[in-house]
Amino acid sequence: xxxxxxxxxxxxxxxxxxxxxxxxxxTRDTTYYLFWYKQPPSGELVFLIRxxxxxxxxxxxxxxxxxxxxxxSSFNFTITASQVVDSAVYFCALYSGNTPLVxxxxxxxxxxx
Amino acid sequence: xxxxxxxxxxxxxxxxxxxxxxxxxxxxxxRLYWYRQTLGQGPEFLTYFQNEAQLxxxxxxxxxxxxxxxxxxxxxxxxxRTEQGDSAMYLCASSSGLAGGGYTxxxxxxxxxxxxxx
Numbered sequence: 732x733x734x735x736x737x738x739x740x741x742x743x744x745x746x747x748x749x750x751x752x753x754x755x756x757x758t759r760d761t762t763y764y765l766f767w768y769k770q771p772p773s774g775e776l777v778f779l780i781r782x783x784x785x786x787x788x789x790x791x792x793x794x795x796x797x798x799x800x801x802x803x804s805s806f807n808f809t810i811t812a813s814q815v816v817d818s819a820v821y822f823c824a825l826y827s828g829n830t831p832l833v834x835x836x837x838x839x840x841x842x843x844x
Numbered sequence: 845x846x847x848x849x850x851x852x853x854x855x856x857x858x859x860x861x862x863x864x865x866x867x868x869x870x871x872x873x874x875r876l877y878w879y880r881q882t883l884g885q886g887p888e889f890l891t892y893f894q895n896e897a898q899l900x901x902x903x904x905x906x907x908x909x910x911x912x913x914x915x916x917x918x919x920x921x922x923x924x925r926t927e928q929g930d931s932a933m934y935l936c937a938s939s940s941g942l943a944g945g946g947y948t949x950x951x952x953x954x955x956x957x958x959x960x961x962x
Contacts, residue, residue, distance in 0.1 A: 735886075764948055766950070768953070774933060774955050774956045774958070775847075775953055775954065775955040776887070776937075777953075778951070778953075781950045822886050822887075824886070826948055831877075831889035831900065831902070832889060834887050834888075836884065836885055836886050837884075837885075837886050
């Protein structure tokens with residue numbers, strides 16, 4: 732069965748610090764997709780990235796970067812020079828086996844000014 | 845291009861009442877999804893439409909829940925005889941359907957409807 736584990740329930744950092752959010756996934760399929768979403772206090776999930784299992788290249792988008800490692804079944808998310816506006820709950824999600832998206836429980840990030 | 849919209853944003857109801865939520869997807873997105881999210885959890889899949897066809901339903905969708913997408917555009921989710929355990933955020937998402945299989949598309953979410961059952 733598909734599973735996503737976000738072991739960090741809550742993280743607090745001081746503004747301008749770097750922070751990494753961990754995501755470990757489980758699937759028996761060789762083809763799968765991984766996603767990260769941000770949920771600010773307003774409640775709407777904001778799409779951040781989609782990555783398929785055949786593309787292990789790490790990705791950088793501004794202050795955001797993602798490290799995909801199939802060997803450890805991880806898809807970690809790093810925010811560089813964090814800002815107060817980054818405070819939110821971040822979800823990692825997995826699609827595989829033609830079943831609906833499975834989300835982790837999320838990591839609540841608090842960035843303190 | 846406007847995003848996914850949901851109405852109402854908040855709903856308070858008494859146990860036993862029926863409630864209906866509406867979701868308007870991004871225009872021309874032919875796939876629409878409903879999720880439920882309880883406190884401290886990630887979204888849990890409820891059901892999925894491709895155009896007007898409801899293609900999959902989760903076991904979470906008991907017989908008190910019904911979803912429709914009559915013209916392949918907006919969708920409604922109705923909960924009959926609400927129970928306190930139905931209190932949750934109900935999220936709607938849509939996707940373009942261009943990426944192939946049912947769940948490989950990127951899903952774009954609305955702001956959700958927060959339901960409180962007293």
